[in-house]
Amino acid sequence: MQSNAQSGVFPSQVWHKGQIVTVNGQVYQGQVKYDLDNNLVQLQTNSINTFGASNVSQFEIFDEQYGGVRTFYTLPFPLNGDYDTPVFFEILTEGDNIVLLCREYVVADSRGMGMWGGMPMNPMWGPQMGGAYKLAFNYYFIKDGKIIRYSQKKRELLEVLGDRSDEVELFMRKNRLSHDKRGDLLRITAYYNQIR
Structure with missing residues (x-):
């Protein structure tokens, strides 16, 4: 899976053809954009509507960049702290015994770390601020009805x-x-x- 990091565009930064299903079963179709950091999803039809994870049971997008339908569900999870809150998770694979989920985020790409962390140098001004970014993932399993954060060990x-x-x-x-x-x-x- 290649990200469009060179051009600085990530799936969460563009509109996708998709649909949103609310907790009361209403289905909205149009252009969809998501923000996992804030657990928000936007729908663009004639205007732009924003939904929080607490109002959405799931949403789907057709990701042209990666070629395929991606499905996100809202599940209760203590993301920041001790209390369960509605959180968007992408379903990667599911079966009767275990489900693999993920949440994507953007990080600075620090490959080629030198004194300036892989940032190209401008001889006049020193390192360029900004650097390169890449997509990273946190993984989770659902097993026996519990969401388990997987630290990739x-x-x-x-x-x-x-x-x-x-x-x-x-x-x-x-x-x-x-x-x-x-x-x-x-x-x-x-x-x-x-x-x-």
Whole structure:
């Protein structure tokens, strides 16, 4: 999955063809733009309407950049603190036993860290402020009705998949899958759902 980081455009910054389903079952279609940081989604038809996660049960977009339909659900989760609040999560893969979710965010790309953290130098003025940005993801699993934040550590993944961790680990080794890559996590989760 390549992001459009070179041009500085991310999926959350553009309008997508899509639909929003409210908690009372109303379906709105049009151009949709989302803001996961603030758990807001906007709908553009003749005017622009903004919905908070507490008013939306789900929304879908057709992401032309990545080519496909992406589905987001509102689920209760203590994102900032101890109390559950309505939060948007993207469903990556779901099965009877486990569901893989994510939340995207934009980070400064610090590859090529030097003294100036990979920012191009302008001989007259020093480092350019701004730098490059890339899309990053926080991952979550739903298992046994609970949302579990996954910090992308192999040991933690095997704990979540505990009842089948030996089989999953063998599958990962055979297929050279990593515990912290999006595509690999999709395959691992699908495999776990298939064997369980």
